Amino acid sequence: MQPKTNTLVLVVDDDSRILRLVRVNLERAGFEVDTASNGVAALEQFDARPPDAVVLDVTMPGLDGFTLTRRIREISSVPIILLTAIGEQSQKVKGLDIGADDYLTKPFDPDELVARLRALLRRTQAGSSGEEAHSLDAGDLKIDFVRRKVEFRGEPVKLTPTEYKLLQQLAQNAGKVIPNADLLSKVWGPEYRDESGYLWVYIRALRQKIEPDPSNPQYIISEPGFGYRLQVPKSETGS
């Protein structure tokens, strides 16, 4: 697929030679590139022009790659690739744990970076294997899965990680009834299959935040004895 819209990649590294190397290679591969040489500048860039993917070095003065990953994850689920120096082996796990999507060890092959970037973008953009929607629009309730943002009546809603996960499960099967055990298994893990109490607490929390009248649910409907369902008035899951 051609770049109908250019794909913007933000590259962050304190080493200007690497910055240039990556830029050249990515641009030759058809990407548009923004660069930043430290964490603070990266966040500013991120706000100014939200990129479609981020490549960042782990070891940087000031905000390091891990912290930066975490910060970005607070506001976006954009694909992130970490560049780790060799020997930082143990840290790669940490990187993935806190939300990075992939990593490369330096020195790295620029072509491999391009390949991984493409693979990531394919997954997140087209939803390659699954056909998961990127957003959901149900009357007062809007969910942007890419940015991890939820809006209720035009106002942004602040959800905790667990709340978001739960809502996401509901939203990705909008209209269908999801058995309690499935929700518990997907959000908390298979061994929580029978812990319905967790659901009650978190369903309530969600209702408080995204229901016009929390004690008279319009969106999050319980199907007693079975599970929950996210009601969508008429419409559709966006592009």
Add this chain to the structure above:
Amino acid sequence: MQPKTNTLVLVVDDDSRILRLVRVNLERAGFEVDTASNGVAALEQFDARPPDAVVLDVTMPGLDGFTLTRRIREISSVPIILLTAIGEQSQKVKGLDIGADDYLTKPFDPDELVARLRALLRRTQAGSSGEEAHSLDAGDLKIDFVRRKVEFRGEPVKLTPTEYKLLQQLAQNAGKVIPNADLLSKVWGPEYRDESGYLWVYIRALRQKIEPDPSNPQYIISEPGFGYRLQVPKSETGS
């Protein structure tokens, strides 16, 4: 139905003892098994013979289980079960996040692996290749199995879990007579095989809700001495 096609499971672990242990148990349970001892080999195997499910170890040299999961998810939505060492507690959540379906902590009970595998396959296979209809449309009576909704004359009908289960059994064999013992066994469990009283009570409840004239049943017909049958006028079972 017989194993028209054997279910193929790809098992990936760098420990050959575990590989053998799992292979033996899965084969005894009727699965066909492919194995690989590292990530790269696994991907090659995957391409050569796409399996119906994947079991993989998290900690492996080279491509670890997480990365492998992600790679596989880029091209397929097969069920994936992760094997995590004890103490990798925090990572299990990540495993589910990136697309695994279940996990077991080592040391694990081979029987449990088989059980979880079956559960996963039941869910995914039934959905895709599914033989079961998604809806039933019989004159005044409409059933949407996905949304778990029943309509009678355009009005939504509220059913209790047990009522729904019973109606579902009838509807999925619409037109055919189902023996009492079968219904009891499917809805309440095998040990209720002889408790016809339950049926009478719940059949009546259903008739009250979905029959034009409950005392003159048109849909739920009893076949004295055998069982019950859901009558469909000319009838279609939807897509």
Add this chain to the structure above:
DNA sequence: CGTGCCCTTAAGAAAGCCTTAAGATGAGTC
């Protein structure tokens, strides 16, 4: 008549769901 099967009814027991709140946990900050 008497027996077996099915229908109807209703009341106590049980389960499911909602709500609340307090303690534990963990990440971020200084």
Add this chain to the structure above:
DNA sequence: GACTCATCTTAAGGCTTTCTTAAGGGCACG
């Protein structure tokens, strides 16, 4: 390392719905 804050976990009470159980009535068939 101690402090702070948000989040998660856990437990308990109340309310509503659903399930279970038992008993009585009709109807057909011998």
